[in-house]
Amino acid sequence: MKAIVLLSGGLDSATVLAIAKAADYAVYALSFNYGQRHQIELDAAAKLAAASGVVEHLITDIDLRRFGGSALTAELSVPKDRPLASLTSAIPITYVPARNTVFLSLALAWAEVLEINDIFIGVNAIDYSGYPDCRPEYIAAFERLAHLATAAGVSGGQRLKIHAPLMTLNKAEIIQRGIELGVDYGLTHSCYDPDPAGRPCRCCDACQLRAQGFVQAGLIDPLFAHE
Amino acid sequence: MKAIVLLSGGLDSATVLAIAKAADYAVYALSFNYGQRHQIELDAAAKLAAASGVVEHLITDIDLRRFGGSALTAELSVPKDRPLASLTSAIPITYVPARNTVFLSLALAWAEVLEINDIFIGVNAIDYSGYPDCRPEYIAAFERLAHLATAAGVSGGQRLKIHAPLMTLNKAEIIQRGIELGVDYGLTHSCYDPDPAGRPCRCCDACQLRAQGFVQAGLIDPLFAHE
Numbered sequence: 001m002k003a004i005v006l007l008s009g010g011l012d013s014a015t016v017l018a019i020a021k022a023a024d025y026a027v028y029a030l031s032f033n034y035g036q037r038h039q040i041e042l043d044a045a046a047k048l049a050a051a052s053g054v055v056e057h058l059i060t061d062i063d064l065r066r067f068g069g070s071a072l073t074a075e076l077s078v079p080k081d082r083p084l085a086s087l088t089s090a091i092p093i094t095y096v097p098a099r100n101t102v103f104l105s106l107a108l109a110w111a112e113v114l115e116i117n118d119i120f121i122g123v124n125a126i127d128y129s130g131y132p133d134c135r136p137e138y139i140a141a142f143e144r145l146a147h148l149a150t151a152a153g154v155s156g157g158q159r160l161k162i163h164a165p166l167m168t169l170n171k172a173e174i175i176q177r178g179i180e181l182g183v184d185y186g187l188t189h190s191c192y193d194p195d196p197a198g199r200p201c202r203c204c205d206a207c208q209l210r211a212q213g214f215v216q217a218g219l220i221d222p223l224f225a226h227e
Numbered sequence: 228m229k230a231i232v233l234l235s236g237g238l239d240s241a242t243v244l245a246i247a248k249a250a251d252y253a254v255y256a257l258s259f260n261y262g263q264r265h266q267i268e269l270d271a272a273a274k275l276a277a278a279s280g281v282v283e284h285l286i287t288d289i290d291l292r293r294f295g296g297s298a299l300t301a302e303l304s305v306p307k308d309r310p311l312a313s314l315t316s317a318i319p320i321t322y323v324p325a326r327n328t329v330f331l332s333l334a335l336a337w338a339e340v341l342e343i344n345d346i347f348i349g350v351n352a353i354d355y356s357g358y359p360d361c362r363p364e365y366i367a368a369f370e371r372l373a374h375l376a377t378a379a380g381v382s383g384g385q386r387l388k389i390h391a392p393l394m395t396l397n398k399a400e401i402i403q404r405g406i407e408l409g410v411d412y413g414l415t416h417s418c419y420d421p422d423p424a425g426r427p428c429r430c431c432d433a434c435q436l437r438a439q440g441f442v443q444a445g446l447i448d449p450l451f452a453h454e
Contacts, residue, residue, distance in 0.1 A: 060290045067287075067337045098336035101376050105332040109325035110294045133376040141372040148368050149328050149360040 002026045003118035003163075004107050007057070009044030011210060012122035012166055014188045015174050018181035019165050020120045021052055028114060029057040030107055034064040034099075040198045044189040051187060060106060067097060080193075080203040100133035101142070104162065108146050111160065120163045126170045139164050171213030179219065186222035229253045230345040230390075231334050234284070236271030238437060239349035239393055241415045242401050245408035246392045247347045248279055255341060256284040257334055261291040261326075267425045271416040278414060287333060294324060307420075307430040327360035328369070331389065335373050338387065347390045353397045366391050398440025406446065413449035 003025035007013045020027050031045040042059060049057035100123060107119045123134040132138065139162050146160040166174050178185065190210045191200035200207050200223065214221040230252035234240045247254050258272040269286060276284035327350060334346045350361040359365065366389050373387040393401050405412065417437045418427035427434050427450065441448040 058293065060293060062289055062333075063287045064336060066285065067333075067340050097339035098332055098373075098376060101332040101372065102329075102336055105325055105328040106289075106294075109291060109329055112324035113294050135375070138372070138375045141368070141375045145328065145365070145368040145372050146325075148362070148365045149325060 001118070002028060002055070002114060002116045003120055004028045004030055004111055004114070004116055005054075005120040006103055006107060006122065007031050007045045007049060008122070009041040009046075009048065009189050010122070010206075011171075011178070011185060011188045011190050011213075012124060012174060013045075014048050014183050014185065015178035015181070016120050016122040016163075016165060017048060017052055017054075018178055018183045020163070022181050025118065025120075027052070027054040028110070028116065029054045030103075030110060031057065031059045032062055032103060032106070033059055034062045034102075040189050040194055043198075044187055047187045051184060058110065062102060062106070064097075064099075064102070080201070082205060082208075098133070100131075100138070104142050104146075108149065108160070112150060117158050118161050118163060120165070122166050123164050124166045124169065124174070126168065136164070136167055139167070170216075171209055172216035175213050175217040175219060179217075184222065186225070188223075228345070229255060229282070229341060229343045230347055231255045231257055231338055231341070231343055232281075232347040233330055233334060233349065234258050234272045234276060235349070236268040236273075236275060236416050237349070237433075238398075238405070238412060238415045238417050238440075239351060239401060240272075241275050241410050241412065242405035242408070243347050243349040243390075243392060244275060244279055244281075245405055245410045247390070249408050252345065252347075254279070254281040255337070255343065256281045257330075257337060258284065258286045259289055259330060259333070260286055261289045261329075267416050267421055271414055274414045278411060285337065289329060289333070291324075291326075291329070307428070309432060309435075325360070327358075327365070331369050331373075335376065335387070339377060344385050345388050345390060347392070349393050350391050351393045351396065351401070353395065363391070363394055366394070397443075398436055399443035402440050402444040402446060406444075411449065413452070415450075 001024065003020050005017050005020050005027050007017055007029040008031065017027065017029065029049045031042055033042060046057060104119065104121065111117070111119060123139065125135050143160060143162050150160070169177065190206045192204040192206050193201045195201065202211065210221065228251065230247050232244050232247050232254050234244055234256040235258065244254065244256065256276045258269055260269060273284060331346065331348065338344070338346060350366065352362050370387060370389050377387070396404065417433045419431040419433050420428045422428065429438070437448065
């Protein structure tokens with residue numbers, strides 16, 4: 001049984017990769033070079049893919065940067081030291097327009113070619129509820145779209161399933177699940193604004209959520225285990 | 228009022244561009260360099276965009292070629308001299324996997340950045356019924372997905388509309404509509420397999436459909452007006 005796993009190199013997608021492997025899928029990992037301001041994420045994705053023994057790891061380019069509109073892809077500054085409680089109230093500036101729609105569409109294209117009916121994605125409605133495309137109803141709508149886009153027979157009519165196993169977990173639960181499955185979180189990268197050596201800033205939203213997750217899970221983040 | 232028009236450089240999208248302009252939209256034209264085997268299509272798109280006075284014409288890269296799976300992007304041969312009656316019976320080999328889903332997703336990303344609620348696409352359920360992602364129910368599903376992907380407020384909650392004005396027209400009707408609107412079909416390109424000088428092969432499916440459309444419309448294709 002084959003599955004595509006969207007692999008960003010972050011903590012969430014590393015956990016999803018481990019979940020897909022634990023379910024005995026032969027994994028085709030898909031990462032995107034979409035004009036991120038740093039390549040550390042993609043390096044992390046490559047390390048995670050190699051460590052978990054995927055069948056193939058494809059990094060594909062999409063030129064979202066030219067569309068503008070986000071601190072992750074445009075020349076805006078990443079917000080720092082925001083109270084975490086504020087993150088659920090509005091769409092964060094780090095939102096990449098239509099990102100999950102674009103990513104899932106490209107995964108769908110690859111799935112058609114490989115005749116794969118299972119796609120795994122690390123979206124999460126708990127710790128990222130500011131992103132509209134991380135909700136269960138969005139995932140269900142994409143499944144329906146995919147079915148209509150391919151129903152005439154490309155994949156034999158079998159319905160595409162989008163697996164979002166982290167949907168209802170908080171960050172601490174995600175980390176606990178990953179640790180059970182042997183994920184080496186020391187290979188992952190979460191920071192929106194690392195220093196030139198690739199070290200996390202520890203004050204952007206992503207760093208704060210990650211730190212809070214490890215604290216709540218009662219674990220030490222291996223990225224800082226040496227301190 | 229602003230709109231994004233997906234502009235391939237073909238006959239259909241040239242007509243859609245004219246329809247959007249005639250409806251007084253300020254047009255942002257979007258084309259894709261997705262590993263087509265020839266650049267003539269993109270040259271045609273650029274000429275059409277310039278001729279009709281769009282606000283902006285963005286050509287963005289997507290690396291679909293690495294996914295394989297189609298005669299348009301992989302190293303398969305384009306079928307020639309097939310009876311047109313056979314085209315509706317199966318998904319043609321020239322199908323690009325998930326193409327309209329990928330294209331509409333990227334249009335959605337740009338629409339969010341530009342705060343645009345109208346996207347025009349030249350899909351057609353009559354002459355291309357072998358493509359699953361050219362059906363009305365597919366377009367409706369994409370609108371629903373787009374609404375869910377952005378409903379939390381990015382574009383003020385206004386519902387995105389996908390305009391597919393060619394949906395129920397046959398090729399002859401499309402050409403007649405375009406001629407009424409002043410489209411110069413001499414700028415368009417349809418052939419899947421042009422010669423090195425860019426001249427149409429006149430026997431692939433796209434050439435045959437185009438020729439049949441002009442015959443049925445009682446018009447001479449300006450690409451061959453000199454003959």
